[in-house]
Amino acid sequence: MSHLALRRVMIRMLHDPLLVEAIYADPVRALAGDEVTAIERAWLIATPRAAWGTDPERPARVLAALLAEYPATARVAGEQVATFFASSQFHRTVRERGSLAQALGEHLAGAAGSLAAPLARLEAAIARVRRAPRAAPPAPPGSLRLNPHAAVLELPRGSLAAFTALRHGEVPSGLGAGVEGLLVLRQPPDGEVTVEEVPEGLAALLHAAERTAARGVLEVLAREHGADPGEAASILDGLVRDAVLG
Amino acid sequence: MSPGRATIQPMLANRPSASFLDRLPHLPRLGLGVSTEFGAAQAPGALDLAVLRERHPAYAGFLEIGIETAKGIDADARAWTARGLPTTYHYLDINLDEPEDFDAEWLDDVRRIAAEIRPAWLCGDAGMWHLGRRERGHMLLLPPILTETAADAMADGIACLRAEVGLEVLPENPPGAAYLGDLHLLDFFARVLERADTGMLLDCAHLAIFQRLRGLPPTAGLDAFPLERVVEIHVAGGSERRHEAFAWVEDDHSPEVLADTWTIVEQVIARAPNLRAVVYECERNPLDACLPGFGRLATLLGG
Numbered sequence: 001m002s003h004l005a006l007r008r009v010m011i012r013m014l015h016d017p018l019l020v021e022a023i024y025a026d027p028v029r030a031l032a033g034d035e036v037t038a039i040e041r042a043w044l045i046a047t048p049r050a051a052w053g054t055d056p057e058r059p060a061r062v063l064a065a066l067l068a069e070y071p072a073t074a075r076v077a078g079e080q081v082a083t084f085f086a087s088s089q090f091h092r093t094v095r096e097r098g099s100l101a102q103a104l105g106e107h108l109a110g111a112a113g114s115l116a117a118p119l120a121r122l123e124a125a126i127a128r129v130r131r132a133p134r135a136a137p138p139a140p141p142g143s144l145r146l147n148p149h150a151a152v153l154e155l156p157r158g159s160l161a162a163f164t165a166l167r168h169g170e171v172p173s174g175l176g177a178g179v180e181g182l183l184v185l186r187q188p189p190d191g192e193v194t195v196e197e198v199p200e201g202l203a204a205l206l207h208a209a210e211r212t213a214a215r216g217v218l219e220v221l222a223r224e225h226g227a228d229p230g231e232a233a234s235i236l237d238g239l240v241r242d243a244v245l246g
Numbered sequence: 247m248s249p250g251r252a253t254i255q256p257m258l259a260n261r262p263s264a265s266f267l268d269r270l271p272h273l274p275r276l277g278l279g280v281s282t283e284f285g286a287a288q289a290p291g292a293l294d295l296a297v298l299r300e301r302h303p304a305y306a307g308f309l310e311i312g313i314e315t316a317k318g319i320d321a322d323a324r325a326w327t328a329r330g331l332p333t334t335y336h337y338l339d340i341n342l343d344e345p346e347d348f349d350a351e352w353l354d355d356v357r358r359i360a361a362e363i364r365p366a367w368l369c370g371d372a373g374m375w376h377l378g379r380r381e382r383g384h385m386l387l388l389p390p391i392l393t394e395t396a397a398d399a400m401a402d403g404i405a406c407l408r409a410e411v412g413l414e415v416l417p418e419n420p421p422g423a424a425y426l427g428d429l430h431l432l433d434f435f436a437r438v439l440e441r442a443d444t445g446m447l448l449d450c451a452h453l454a455i456f457q458r459l460r461g462l463p464p465t466a467g468l469d470a471f472p473l474e475r476v477v478e479i480h481v482a483g484g485s486e487r488r489h490e491a492f493a494w495v496e497d498d499h500s501p502e503v504l505a506d507t508w509t510i511v512e513q514v515i516a517r518a519p520n521l522r523a524v525v526y527e528c529e530r531n532p533l534d535a536c537l538p539g540f541g542r543l544a545t546l547l548g549g
Binding site: 069 | 343344346351374377378381382383384386388390391393395396399423424427428489491492496
């Protein structure tokens with residue numbers, strides 16, 4: 001499938017002028033990690049260099065579309081935003097057919113300041129559940145798992161408040177000590193994504209269900225976090241009813 | 247309803263192994279038509295599909311609907327299909343040469359939308375519509391790598407989509423500012439058509455762009471191309487651009503069709519015996535600006 005690898009190099013060249021420069025200077029070195037042949041490298045550099053820049057607004061356009069899902073993080077990420085298309089996250093994602101939204105989240109998480117990383121993780125989770133398939137395959141009988149349109153996070157305390165403030169154009173407070181558990185859930189049928197803080201015990205239960213878990217194991221875990229036997233079953237039934245678990 | 251539209255699905259379902267040239271008689275003759283995509287008709291100064299159909303029905307024989315399944319079809323396309331008028335389904339969200347792209351959810355959406363608009367066939371640029379997965383921020387349009395391996399992968403994707411949806415799938419040659427590979431564009435698509443055993447949507451404006459980039463005459467390679475497989479053509483205006491020292495043509499669907507494109511159009515119409523449909527891609531322009539182009543095409547088609 002060399003043609004796919006070559007096309008992915010083309011995509012990266014359309015977004016990253018530094019890569020174009022590197023390839024024309026030393027194609028073997030610049031493409032050392034890519035499955036492209038010597039002939040394919042020759043095709044690349046036989047193309048007039050300016051051909052890769054015929055749509056100079058493209059990177060800004062793509063970045064703007066992606067940033068629409070990171071409004072809070074973008075406000076605290078500073079200059080990190082502008083370096084996305086030169087980042088290892090961008091290039092790896094194109095190579096591996098991944099998600100640019102997730103790659104941007106990873107990149108923004110590296111910005112200076114204490115808020116960038118938790119906000120990037122939260123907004124990346126929102127982007128991820130927004131893209132989850134409409135129908136998830138059911139867990140095996142007797143088992144449950146977190147549905148793909150749900151995510152559970154543990155972030156520094158104050159992350160949700162900072163996220164809410166920034167999304168409303170307000171100045172966020174700093175982060176506090178300890179952590180908070182957050183449930184990110186895409187609501188049927190309109191796809192709106194909600195974020196809510198959940199108690200520590202429920203966050204632990206949802207974490208345990210990130211991989212398929214026997215219902216009995218989850219009931220035991222719920223009891224370990226303070227639920228009585230009847231209540232544990234009822235909690236799990238409620239999570240299934242709300243489509244958090246399936 | 248166009249006479250052939252009701253027969254195509256049963257024909258494919260009942261005779262999946264029939265050769266393309268045997269299946270061809272079941273494809274309807276759609277004549278001259280126009281294209282749209284989600285929201286295009288509502289843009290300021292855009293072509294009013296209903297007015298075109300009312301005042302110049304011969305120029306609006308069918309509507310080619312550009313579709314991203316995530317968006318579906320807009321009110322203008324829905325109004326057209328509600329009248330039972332002919333359509334074609336132009337995909338905007340499938341990388342035909344990437345097996346991972348044929349996921350069940352997307353295929354379900356295509357079948358659902360096709361059931362609603364009842365297209366004569368599926369068609370669209372056979373290139374890269376999105377980098378990586380099909381998701382927000384990933385859309386672009388790149389031409390295929392012009393190699394035998396890539397042609398074979400694309401042909402397999404076309405055959406797969408035809409089998410999954412039950413409609414003919416006509417690949418279109420995409421535009422580009424850079425084409426890589428050792429094949430001529432027409433040799434690449436000749437191989438695709440043969441291996442997928444399908445017909446072609448030849449975009450004459452895109453072909454003119456390719457020929458100019460390669461420094462070739464507009465009709466280079468047409469003599470060896472299987473023109474009997476050309477079922478549909480696209481005609482559109484373009485604008486000559488320059489970026490640094492690099493001259494290229496932007497496929498902007500303006501009403502001004504370049505001379506190179508007209509040269510190709512004239513030769514193909516004269517020599518493609520199974521041509522069923524011609525789209526003048528001028529959807530974002532006012533009617534008066536488009537009438538000369540429509541008129542010239544109608545004359546070429548003998549209308």
